[in-house]
Amino acid sequence: MASTDKLPLRSQDFSEWYIQLVQRAQLADYSDVKGCMVIRPNGYAIWEHMQRGLDAMFKDTGHVNAYFPMLIPEEYLQREKEHVKGFNPQLAVVAIAGGKPLPEGERYVVRPTSETIINRSFAKWIQSYRDLPMLLNQWANVMRWEMRTRLFLRTTEFLWQEGHTCHETEADAEAETRKMLEVYRVFAEEWMAMPVLCGQKTESEKFAGADRTYSIEAMMQDKKALQAGTSHMLGQNFAKAFETRFLGRDGQQHFVWQTSWGVSTRLIGALIMTHSDDQGLVVPPKLAATQVAIIVIGKTPEERGPVKAAADALAKELKARGVRAMVDDDDSKSPGFKYNEYELKGVCLRVELGPKDLAKQQCVMVRRDQSSDRSKKAFVAMADAAKTAESMLEQMQKDLFQKAKAFRDEHTFEVNSYEEMKKRADDGFLLAHWDGTPETEARIKEETGLTTRNRPFDLKQEPGTCPVTGKPSAGRIVFSKAY
RNA sequence: CGGGGCGUAGCGCAGCCUGGUAGCGCGUCUGCCUUGGGCGCAGAAGGUCGGAGGUUCGAAUCCUCUCGCCCCGACCA
Numbered sequence: 001m002a003s004t005d006k007l008p009l010r011s012q013d014f015s016e017w018y019i020q021l022v023q024r025a026q027l028a029d030y031s032d033v034k035g036c037m038v039i040r041p042n043g044y045a046i047w048e049h050m051q052r053g054l055d056a057m058f059k060d061t062g063h064v065n066a067y068f069p070m071l072i073p074e075e076y077l078q079r080e081k082e083h084v085k086g087f088n089p090q091l092a093v094v095a096i097a098g099g100k101p102l103p104e105g106e107r108y109v110v111r112p113t114s115e116t117i118i119n120r121s122f123a124k125w126i127q128s129y130r131d132l133p134m135l136l137n138q139w140a141n142v143m144r145w146e147m148r149t150r151l152f153l154r155t156t157e158f159l160w161q162e163g164h165t166c167h168e169t170e171a172d173a174e175a176e177t178r179k180m181l182e183v184y185r186v187f188a189e190e191w192m193a194m195p196v197l198c199g200q201k202t203e204s205e206k207f208a209g210a211d212r213t214y215s216i217e218a219m220m221q222d223k224k225a226l227q228a229g230t231s232h233m234l235g236q237n238f239a240k241a242f243e244t245r246f247l248g249r250d251g252q253q254h255f256v257w258q259t260s261w262g263v264s265t266r267l268i269g270a271l272i273m274t275h276s277d278d279q280g281l282v283v284p285p286k287l288a289a290t291q292v293a294i295i296v297i298g299k300t301p302e303e304r305g306p307v308k309a310a311a312d313a314l315a316k317e318l319k320a321r322g323v324r325a326m327v328d329d330d331d332s333k334s335p336g337f338k339y340n341e342y343e344l345k346g347v348c349l350r351v352e353l354g355p356k357d358l359a360k361q362q363c364v365m366v367r368r369d370q371s372s373d374r375s376k377k378a379f380v381a382m383a384d385a386a387k388t389a390e391s392m393l394e395q396m397q398k399d400l401f402q403k404a405k406a407f408r409d410e411h412t413f414e415v416n417s418y419e420e421m422k423k424r425a426d427d428g429f430l431l432a433h434w435d436g437t438p439e440t441e442a443r444i445k446e447e448t449g450l451t452t453r454n455r456p457f458d459l460k461q462e463p464g465t466c467p468v469t470g471k472p473s474a475g476r477i478v479f480s481k482a483y
Numbered sequence: 484c485g486g487g488g489c490g491u492a493g494c495g496c497a498g499c500c501u502g503g504u505a506g507c508g509c510g511u512c513u514g515c516c517u518u519g520g521g522c523g524c525a526g527a528a529g530g531u532c533g534g535a536g537g538u539u540c541g542a543a544u545c546c547u548c549u550c551g552c553c554c555c556g557a558c559c560a
Contacts, residue, residue: 006521015554030553090559113560147484147558154559207560230560262560297519336520354519364519374520 007344009278014222018273022151025281025345027268035149035156039265042345043152045289046268047159051139053191053286054161054263057183063135063163068117070141071108076116079241086208087112090144092156110143115209115234115260118164119242126166126256128247133176134166134256152269153226153483160264166244166256170235173257177233180261181214184229192267193284193400194218194274195408196228197429197478199454204438207260211235217453217478219408220273223428225453225480228270231261274404275369281346282369284400285393292318292325292389293347294363297335297354304331310382311353314363317386323393343371348396349389365389367396369403414476418467421479422448429480431459433473435466444468444479453478 007024008016022028027043039047055065071094078084094108095101102108111117118136126134143157163180167173181198188196196216206213210232218228238244239255248254275282285291294311298304311327318325328338335352342350350371352364361382370376380388411428415421421430425448434440434452445451454477455461461475 019554086560144560148556205560213560227560232560295519299518331518334518334520334522336518336522338521339519340521352519356519 007278007280010221014220014273017278018269019151021272021276021280022269027272027281028151030151033156035146037149037151037155039159042289043268046271046283046287047265049287049289050187050191050267051161054183054187055137055139057187058137058161058163061135061179061183062133063137063165065139066136067138067140068111068114068121070111072111072114072117074107074109075105076120077109079116080209080238082237083115083209083241087144090146092143092145111140112142112144113260113262114138114140114142114162115164115238116242119238119244119258122164122166122239122256123242123244126244126246129168129249132166132168132246132256133172135163135176136165137161137163150269150483152272153266155265158264158266160262162260162262165259166239167258168246168248168254168256170257173235173259174233177212177214177231177259177261180259181216181229181231184216184231184261184263187263188216188218188228188267189401191284191286192271192274193286193397193404194228194270195401195405197454197456199456199459199478201230201454202438202441202452202477204441205452207232209234209237210260211237215454217480218270218274219404219411219429219480220270220483221407222273223411223426223481225429225451225478225482226266226270226273227453227482228267229261229263232259234258234260275400276346277372279340279372280344282400283346283348285348285397288346288348289324290326290342290345290347291323291393292349292351293338293342294325294327294351294353295335295338295342296327296329296331297352303355304329307353307355307358310358311351314351314353314382314385318389321386321390323386323390325389339366339371343368349392351385351389365392367392369396369400416467421450421467425450426481429453429478431476432479433464433466433475434477434479435469435471435473437469437471440466440468449481450479451482453480453482 007020010017025042026040028040029038031038090112092110139161141157141159145156146154149155165176167176185196185198188194196218198216201213201215212233214231215227216229218226220226236255236257238258244256245253246256294315296304296307296311298307308329315325315327348368350366357363362379363382363385365378365380413424414431415424421432424430441452459476464473466473
């Protein structure tokens with residue numbers, strides 16, 4: 001059993017806490033394949049719920065799913081100058097196939113992202129403005145040979161969805177880019193209960209091959225930032241490289257305007273680092289595999305019999321309401337052991353049911369996000385149990401978001417001098433002026449470890465002075481240390 | 484590729500500095516006892532100390548080489 005020792009404390013060593021938690025909650029393991037991880041059923045269950053939520057939102061916005069090959073002819077990658085420059089160092093290349101070495105130029109790369117191979121198809125499929133917009137999404141694995149990896153946050157191979165769309169006009173593509181960023185915001189905030197900043201990335205932080213990149217940025221409990229999703233306005237860069245053209249309403253040939261956007265299993269890491277505590281995993285109800293665990297308590301079979309019957313009845317009622325509930329009748333483990341076990345695994349609501357409760361026709365309910373406070377046990381009449389459980393889950397979803405938002409807001413500051421930036425480098429999100437040059441951005445990163453996250457849409461842009469160079473600044477941007 | 488750390492029982496570790504033939508916790512097995520916050524007690528099994536070479540009467544311990552893993556950094560859509 002993996003759960004006899006306590007976790008390291010978040011406040012003492014956040015990295016260690018995170019790694020131990022991921023493994024002890026049986027979400028994922030390191031693989032023997034360097035840089036890769038094994039997502040275990042508990043971890044994959046969270047991904048499945050994420051997929052379900054996201055996929056529904058993509059369909060609502062008119063997108064359809066498709067699937068393209070994992071191997072991309074090397075030559076495709078080379079076609080877009082910035083794209084190949086950005087990804088070349090991270091590629092895994094297939095140099096032998098069918099027992100024969102492939103000559104240079106005829107090799108394949110394992111997709112690091114699919115813009116190029118999808119554009120090959122777009123170029124064939126799209127003839128006229130009547131074929132537009134083309135709105136595709138792909139659920140897939142991709143591979144990027146990163147130097148340093150971290151469970152869920154950055155692994156050599158990862159699972160994601162990548163949306164790829166083609167539009168008639170620049171304005172349409174821009175609107176799509178922003179629309180999908182908004183979909184990500186809603187998903188992050190309403191499903192993951194994770195507040196995010198929506199905004200534009202800087203030139204040096206944008207996607208290789210895009211005109212503009214937008215991101216959602218979240219704050220983890222160690223006050224570091226995590227880029228949780230990106231949406232790219234690709235302009236006509238790939239269209240030109242692959243000759244993805246259409247006959248316009250004006251009777252002329254035009255290159256399509258494109259977007260791409262993606263989120264990955266990194267979101268699982270984000271979820272953990274946003275909500276979980278020293279007891280283990282905390283998962284928002286909308287994404288939890290098990291929302292309610294009912295624990296049967298009793299010494300003898302005579303005692304347990306009626307308790308089990310009541311527990312089963314409650315579980316049935318919960319399931320009828322669409323709540324993911326389970327009954328734990330295992331008498332080989334003590335109730336106390338199970339409390340800790342379910343807290344580690346992130347079950348949202350624990351129901352304790354024993355002979356004493358049954359005599360009073362009640363049960364005990366403990367919300368996972370309040371379980372460290374032992375006074376927060378709720379005594380609930382059995383008649384109301386299902387309804388109460390359901391409303392407690394709803395409340396928990398809201399409270400998790402509010403708590404995370406309050407944390408982020410408490411750790412967001414305006415800073416007005418370079419000294420102040422250096423001093424507060426580890427304190428969270430710093431709103432600072434910047435002269436807009438990559439040189440200054442690079443210098444700040446070098447000297448303080450701070451990187452630009454994005455320029456949030458809702459951050460009022462007022463002119464000021466760059467604290468580093470004293471040059472004029474168009475407005476503040478978010479700086480933070482980041483994963 | 485730099486910097487640091489670690490390889491000793493299924494898992495987590497101590498022992499190493501100052502050499503004397505291996506120990507603790509958890510888990511496992513047996514029995515009793517327990518079950519509302521990680522039950523308790525008693526007993527038992529389980530190891531070529533990552534590998535190779537060297538020093539020595541004697542090496543987990545000292546020296547050399549080697550393999551592997553982890554953390555931090557550099558890198559990064």
